[in-house]
Amino acid sequence: MSERILSKRFDLADSHTIGVYEATGGYATARRVLQELTPAQVTDEVKKSNLRGRGGAGFPTGLKWSFIPKDTDRPVYLCVNADESEPGTFKDRHIMEKDPHLLLEGIIISAFAIGCHQAYIYIRGEYIPQIRRLRAAIQEAYGRGCLGRRVFGSGFDLEVAVYTGAGAYICGEETALLESLEGKKGYPRLKPPFPAVVGLYGCPTIINNVETLANVPAILEKGGDWYAAVGAHRSGGTRLFGVSGHVIRPGVYERPMGYSLKQLIFEDAGGILDGRALKAVIPGGSSVPVLRADEIDIALDFESVATAGSMLGSAGVIVMHDGTCMVRALQRLIHFYKDESCGQCSPCREGTGWLLKIINRIIRGDGRPEDVAVMRDVAEGILGNTICPLGDAAAMPVISFVTKFRDEFEHYIRHKRSAVPAPVK
Amino acid sequence: MSEIAHALIVTGYILSVVLTLAALLTWMERKQSALMQDRIGANRASILGFRAIGLFHIIADSLKMFLKEDFVPARGVRLFHTLAPFISAFCALAIFACIPFGPSLPLGDTTVNLWIFDSDISLLYVLALGSLGIYGIFFAGWSSHNKFAYLGAMRGAAQMLSYEIALGISLIGLIMVYGSLSLNDIVHYQGRQLFGFLPAWGVFLQPLACLIFLTAGIAESKRNPFDMPEGESEIIGYFTEYSSMKFGLFFLADFIEVVVVAALVTVLFFGGWQVPYLQADGFQLPGGTHWELAPLAVGLIQVGAFCAKLFFFCWLQLTIRWTLPRFRYDQLMRLGWQFLLPLSIANILVTGIILVCR
């Protein structure tokens, strides 16, 4: 069993309480950092660690922090993106449920590094138990002087507030999250300017994913070099892989960056359900291109997955066996993105609706021979032409599905039924 | 029967033949042109649903003419405007006075001459009246106070002057041969035979003169291909400002002139009322065969022959009018002055030489 950085307390009883957390060494790192290090040193350490954003894009965290203007006279905000809405992704909720203080410690260190005195945790409204845990943990942290004025007795003040979203997927996009946080409609903003310069209320703002921040205490505890060594290539540390779909043991597995996808599915997750053959894997949450069964012998780090033509994204591995109809699978995905498109920019607003209408028509049995080409072309029209990545997220699965499983789509159109027999109940 | 009564009867006869023929020509022109052009032609006028292949159009047209407003332009000259069509019609009609429509018919104990008068200068009379006709046109154009009418009149004057010369000169050769200006004499002369079998008709004696006379005659009558004074497609012509029966008279004069030309060609070149080999007592064929006929029968056949010839040349003129396109004005003038005039002079020379050498 490899190193467990994030999930080491998951199996402990009452792991969410501050008592257990402090007993297992919690807050010691934060206390030390606040008393001994300068913000610049913290940032350097994080840079050294090759910690990359866990939300999906994989942007180097230390680099992002360094974008905060040095001599700004405006407040700096830290926003924690806990709006975990990507289908197939369910890692942050485990952190917030099992080890919320780890997140808080990460927040304290990060806020110190960027000079922030007000942090917001933007959490999706459906995560009700997690919201309760988080609020309780914050309460505990305030009670022990881990938050509030003069944190750990240092000269550093930090307030943390939890803000619940209303269930819009788009608010997981960092600028839409900011808009939502400001009380407006969740529309992504144009970039540039980037939030690190003009963010929440027009002030410099860092937005980090829950898992990203949860990694920070370990980096400061054991050193950036150690953390970088755990991972592979330029991706440091471990990841929480959420394996779901047709596997025997679905769940969250913490494995180092560069871990084998094949091993993850066939050993850790126990292989394919019902002894069937593997058909396809979406390796990083629903919005990344799908991999066929013959393409899964890859290492799970940002670079390797990209080489294989997909993305590591949020590391939500969705496994599909050979009883899966890819047409229907894509219909579910498109339906999701069509529902979640914010409607701000034209390609995604109109394109996702169009894609859904086409695939619904195919499934109704009214498909036309040119539909596959049209779907691909529509998706390509969306790809890269939108304000936020939701357009890309909707387009990439479509392109990969209709390219890699073209036969199935054409079969459906020609025979007005799926190439895959309906599952036996 | 007194002279006067005789003259009146003959005049009545001739006028009725000529005017009927002219009226008929208005119908015939329309029907004939239609047939030539694969059309049907006038056939709408009907009396009690009876259409008579369009013959009622003659009546309809003249009724219409009578009922139209008689219009004189405000700044026109009423006298000349009114006079013009009468001059035209009169000059055309008066020519018939000396044209023999047939031989002297013995009716009982009198003979009826089918001409109004005969004179030694008949031909000069014909030419003179033909030339006077121009005044009708010119008065019409001038008194209308209309530039198109005036243009038409000027064209008409120029054209008639030009062709008058060729017309006159072409006849000189004929006069030299016939040795008379009396149309009766000319017709009698043509009763002879050349070389024992060929009728001594002007067309055989003077073929070139015949051609020139026919051409110039058609030009004199101002019809296609010489209808410069009218020029429907460009200037409408000297009767632009005419309406009612005054226009009708011009119209009628036009057709009377057709008959005039036909009559003159018949008389001068095609033997008048002569029928080949028909003598006063019957047919005498060149082989010596003799077929005796009563003098009256001979006379009637000759009258019929004249009418047939007259009719044929009317038909020929209509056919020419509906076959040939109109000349351009410069072409018309060139034809008259540079072509017909020299040819007619040459004709006199040749005729003279032949007569002298004979």
Place this chain on the structure above:
Amino acid sequence: MAKPKLNLLERLYLPEILRGLLITTRHHFANLTVHILHRVGLAKGKRGAVTFQYPEDPRPVARRLRARHRLMKRPDGSTRCVACMMCETICPAHCIYIVADEHPDPRIEKRPKSFDIDLGICVMCGYCVEACPEDAIRMDTYITETSSFTREGMLLTLDDLMNHHNEDNFPKHTSS
């Protein structure tokens, strides 16, 4: 244009004139013969003229003939025209006068308050039919007798254009 070169015979005119006279004379007598034969009930199959004896014998018209206009109707009998002015705009003779108005049905929005075509000006080019995006105007009535004693009488109104006495004769094909 280059003038054709004439040979000697042609330049003499007379032979050519005779040739012309022969042609016309041939027509004359051939047709005359046919007409006479018709009179006595013979040679019925042969035509002596190309003329149609209109109006007893109406001239056959082409199926595509552009005749007097009509305005198409919706199933409820109202006009299909939405007063978009395309025909009025394209009309090269400026003979169409439309005044637009609000349609009571907001899904249709627009309708003509008046729609006049001045046939006295119309050149029957059919551009209006081509331009119409609603297939609301057609020229397929085959009504060609459109005379009037006054200029005003040549003005067709909306009512004239929608109601015709010979509606049963109109082509039945309808497009969307």
Place this chain on the structure above:
Amino acid sequence: MDKFTVTINGHTIEAKPGQSVLQTALDNGIHIPHYCFHPGLPVAGNCRMCLVEIEGVPKLQIACGTTVRDGMVVWSNNDRVRQAVRHVLEFLLINHPVDCPVCDQAGECGLQDYYMLVGRYDSRFAENKVVKHKKATPIGRWVMLDQERCILCSRCVRFTREITKTNEMAIFNRGDHAEIDVFPGGELRNRYSANIVDICPVGALTCRDFRFRCRVWYLKQAPSICPGCARGCNIAIHFNPERPHHAGGRRVLRFKPRPNPHVNAFWLCDDGRYSYPFIDDHRLRFAALREEGGVRQLYLKDALDRLADWLRASRSGRTAYLLSADSSNEELFAARKLLRDALGVRCLLPDTGLRTGDADDFLICEDKHPNTRGARILFGLGENDPVAPDRLEAGLGAELPELLLVNRADLPSPLRDKLLAAGTRLVFLGTNDNATAAAAHLVVPLVVFAEQAGTFTNFEGRVQKFELAVPPLGDAAPEWSVHQGLAERLGIDLAFPGPAAIFRQLTAEVDAFRGLSHESLTPHGAMIRHE
């Protein structure tokens, strides 16, 4: 550095730092298709039509949201960009009801224009279009909303948010069910509402006043100045010269704002915009003379003969002239030369258009005349002018005038009655019918501003030029030519070939206008010299 050099489609041009790529291109005559971008509004970047390729940047960028950098190389016309723009346009069109035949925007519609430019001409969309809630629904006094035609560019939303700050409009719902609307139960209540019709690139927001009156391609336009108040907003007069059966015979059908950064930016208030009907309605077309037994119409020249006789007969000092601040500078100058300088007539400017408290802090002024400032300068008016209606009688002098020439103004009825009772000859020179015109002894018809060329001086002293749009109605003549006609009849040397010559003489004789010329008035007008 204050100038950048950028290369757009191979043209190397100068750009101001901080400017967007799109604005730079537009300023230099390179058209990049765009919908949501409007120079007077904040950038939204949502329509994605202005995608361009910037060398060195892997993804296509929106030209409106990208600021220029020195040495930037931009392509807006290569295949990659065209393909992307064609895609975006196709997306915008799939749910757009192609009801151009009934849409008033047809002819000036962004969708039509760009469809012709980059469109995919054959539709691939085999599905049902999304049906939205509101079709042809009024959302205010002047504006009609059609949600289905909307492409959600948010210009209107941004206008109500940023320009009027009234926030009546918003985008509701999300995804392809998003639609613009006013807030439930609300309506457009600001005084600039019709501007959203101008800025709407499609037919979603149309003008209720102009609706179905005329197709826009019949309209011609002439640059002009709004006569609605002293602001002098730049407008274009849209008129219909060829189809009199439209719009009930009105020739002028609408005013549209013309951008002028010094005066009105891109906007025009509703009051000014919808003031246009006076150009065609209730106009005085012919001169009229009131005699015993009724009113007789007469030719303008005969009316001028009569007026000249009256002027000659009237004893000096007993004639007065009421100026109008609706007259152009040229007309006022002609009046000054003839009446004040040559004849010594007493000239007053009555105050008829002040609506106190009506002004706002944006465009609307209290003074409802376009040329009060010009009249003040040309007639050297002092503190007491314009003369309030209640002081008008006193202003006319100790005894009532024998001959009173009234230019356009409607006199207060007590004064009018008093004048008529006192035997004053009342001459009305004006454009539109009113009670004074009806009571006057002589009416001389004048042309309105749209029927002549000239200049106005706005409240802050900016002289702006307007052009002739429509020909005069009936016998109506420009005021300067009336004065000139009178001068001829009175033997006074006052010869002007036209407004341009008058303006030249005006700039030569009047200090405040010295140095101005028609050239210096284009395109944005010029300030007078301060007195």
